[in-house]
Amino acid sequence: MFLENTFETAGLSAKLSYINFKKEKTYKLLKPAVKDQELTNLITLVATKKDRVAFGNLFKLVGPRIKGYLMKLGSNDIVAEDLLQEVMLTVWRKSETFDRSKAAVSTWLFTIARNKRIDLLRKEIRPQLDPNDPMLTPNQEEPADEKYSANQESVKITDAINMLPDEQAKLIKMTYYEDKSHSIIADELNMPLGTVKSRIRLASTRLKKLLEGHLHD
Amino acid sequence: MIKHHIHPEILMAYAAGKTSPSVSLIVASHITLCSECRKGVESFENLGGKLLEDSDPVEINSSSLESILGKLDNIELDDQFDEPTDKVNSFKNIPSVLSKYLPDTDILTDEWKKSIGGIKYFDIDLGDFKQNTHARMLSIPPGRKLPHHGHESQELTLVLEGGFSDENGSYNAGDVAIEDENNIHTPVSDPSEGCVCLVVYEGKLKFKGLFGPILNILNK
Numbered sequence: 001m002f003l004e005n006t007f008e009t010a011g012l013s014a015k016l017s018y019i020n021f022k023k024e025k026t027y028k029l030l031k032p033a034v035k036d037q038e039l040t041n042l043i044t045l046v047a048t049k050k051d052r053v054a055f056g057n058l059f060k061l062v063g064p065r066i067k068g069y070l071m072k073l074g075s076n077d078i079v080a081e082d083l084l085q086e087v088m089l090t091v092w093r094k095s096e097t098f099d100r101s102k103a104a105v106s107t108w109l110f111t112i113a114r115n116k117r118i119d120l121l122r123k124e125i126r127p128q129l130d131p132n133d134p135m136l137t138p139n140q141e142e143p144a145d146e147k148y149s150a151n152q153e154s155v156k157i158t159d160a161i162n163m164l165p166d167e168q169a170k171l172i173k174m175t176y177y178e179d180k181s182h183s184i185i186a187d188e189l190n191m192p193l194g195t196v197k198s199r200i201r202l203a204s205t206r207l208k209k210l211l212e213g214h215l216h217d
Numbered sequence: 218m219i220k221h222h223i224h225p226e227i228l229m230a231y232a233a234g235k236t237s238p239s240v241s242l243i244v245a246s247h248i249t250l251c252s253e254c255r256k257g258v259e260s261f262e263n264l265g266g267k268l269l270e271d272s273d274p275v276e277i278n279s280s281s282l283e284s285i286l287g288k289l290d291n292i293e294l295d296d297q298f299d300e301p302t303d304k305v306n307s308f309k310n311i312p313s314v315l316s317k318y319l320p321d322t323d324i325l326t327d328e329w330k331k332s333i334g335g336i337k338y339f340d341i342d343l344g345d346f347k348q349n350t351h352a353r354m355l356s357i358p359p360g361r362k363l364p365h366h367g368h369e370s371q372e373l374t375l376v377l378e379g380g381f382s383d384e385n386g387s388y389n390a391g392d393v394a395i396e397d398e399n400n401i402h403t404p405v406s407d408p409s410e411g412c413v414c415l416v417v418y419e420g421k422l423k424f425k426g427l428f429g430p431i432l433n434i435l436n437k
Binding site: 106 | 233234256264272286
């Protein structure tokens with residue numbers, strides 16, 4: 001059947017990109033995300049031309065990781081697929097709002113996946129910053145040589161995480177990856193709740209400084 | 218100039234999508250006013266992006282792309298019928314993320330409930346009562362001393378107009394005061410302007426002062 005063939009082709013591409021991702025993984029913490037430019041180009045094509053081929057390629061490149069992320073947060077295969085579909089439909093709808101001068105593609109996708117999860121899975125309201133609010137205070141002035149660059153940002157984050165003690169890095173990752181309360185994390189790590197709380201506080205404070213470029217604080 | 222900020226672990230939890238609706242409301246309101254904490258949230262969102270990039274890829278169902286492509290036409294149709302966004306209240310000094318949850322009136326506190334001592338309040342229901350988290354707007358007349366109270370858990374207060382001071386310092390528009398179970402404080406509102414603030418608290422407030430027992434009953 002025609003459709004089945006198409007499915008197989010899509011499956012094969014997903015497998016191929018899976019292999020590519022695996023290959024890259026060894027370097028991942030050492031080198032910047034080389035694909036950001038490629039992803040940005042695809043999103044631009046979707047935004048300006050509603051280009052379905054570009055959209056399909058984008059899906060093949062980012063879909064497996066978004067699904068992996070959602071499953072790490074506890075969704076089963078079916079739920080993760082549904083959420084992934086919703087994420088990609090939002091990407092299609094909102095592609096014009098992606099601002100490459102402000103954030104990496106991965107950040108944009110992360111915020112969409114996060115919001116869809118809250119909205120559809122937890123069925124909760126998520127009050128969000130209104131970027132058009134007249135009350136919004138101006139951004140802090142950035143020095144001219146610190147203009148946003150997705151690659152530099154990616155290096156900075158990798159460095160920051162690598163500079164944290166293992167245990168703190170682990171707690172940070174648990175905050176993002178696992179839908180668990182502090183008390184469940186405390187049980188799993190066999191630590192008192194107060195210790196978990198104070199270490200997350202310590203780790204996030206340190207990380208914020210590192211991410212903002214205060215390497216020696 | 219904002220002096221009292223939201224702790225990094227709350228900014229991180231917000232960026233990671235872990236905060237309850239009420240806590241998200243106070244974070245979103247504060248970062249409208251505070252560029253430093255807004256930058257912090259952006260950094261933690263960048264970290265989320267990096268961790269997404271780092272997730273182990275999982276193979277996608279072979280029918281997935283086809284099924285998404287099939288939905289794109291419907292989306293384009295739907296979008297043509299998108300209603301303009303709902304009416305938006307706009308109150309001076311109140312971030313729009315917050316004002317849309319307030320009663321639509323000419324004067325901010327017109328439909329708020331009256332409490333003792335000229336205090337007015339309005340409870341915002343974001344559906345997280347059952348998680349024991351509450352969001353409440355408070356309007357306190359000038360120079361009013363609030364009863365000495367402690368907390369079962371964490372309390373965040375964002376000042377929107379006027380200010381207050383307590384044992385820990387003074388707080389003006391945009392500042393956030395964070396109290397936890399170890400603190401008992403006695404806030405006093407600004408002697409000339411009073412204070413309008415958003416308070417988000419987990420558990421119940423425990424009033425310790427003379428009127429404590431009555432306030433505790435009013436507070437359910």
